[in-house]
Amino acid sequence: MSRKNNEFYARIWNAVAAIPYGRVASYGQIAELAGIARGARMVGWALGKAPDRMTLPWYRVLNAQGRISIPKGSRVRDEQIRRLTDEGVVVVDGCVDMRRYHWQPDLDELVWGPAAFGDDD
DNA sequence: AACGTGACGAGGA
DNA sequence: ATCCTCGCCACGT
Structure with a gap:
């Protein structure tokens, strides 16, 4: 902040906010x-x-492997798992099945657009 | 200006 | 599959 990069953060937060309920995205993807x-x-x-991390779906962001990057023992990590689970995302040992919950904008548009529902397989 | 840091990612051993 | 190293970008000291 303090610098023009503030807009740069806004874009990140905006991208995070775009992640659909019950879906997850990777840090690289958001970037x-x-x-x-x-x-x-x-x-x-x-x-x-993030100043508004309370209302931002930050917990829907995981690393590319579908693994929670927040270190264990962290209160935040526990909250992330709790929130994801609350949205129906299955979290096992801090890991999420990306094949199932990974948010793919293109595919998402393809799936939600026509008439299908978001559950392949 | 230089060096170190981090809620990362890809690739090699 | 796990562990390690290197590359990235912007920030902090």
Whole structure:
């Protein structure tokens, strides 16, 4: 913040806010959506500084492997698992099945557009 | 200006 | 599959 990059954070938060309920996205994915290629690390950093993290679906952001990146023992990690589970996302040992919950904007549009429902397989 | 840091990611051992 | 190393980007000291 303090710098013009404030807009840069806004984009990240905006991208995070775009993640649909019950779905998850990776840091790298959010970075790209925010226009910051390979800026995955920045996403996590920005989320930590998010002023409105209470209303932001930060918990829907995981690493590319579908694994929660927040260290164990952290109160926040526990909250993330709790919130995801509350949305119907199955979390096992801090891991989520990306094949099932990964948010794919393109596919999402394809699925929700026509008439199908979001549950392949 | 330089070096270290982090809620990352890809690739090699 | 797990562990380690290196590359990335922007920030903090």
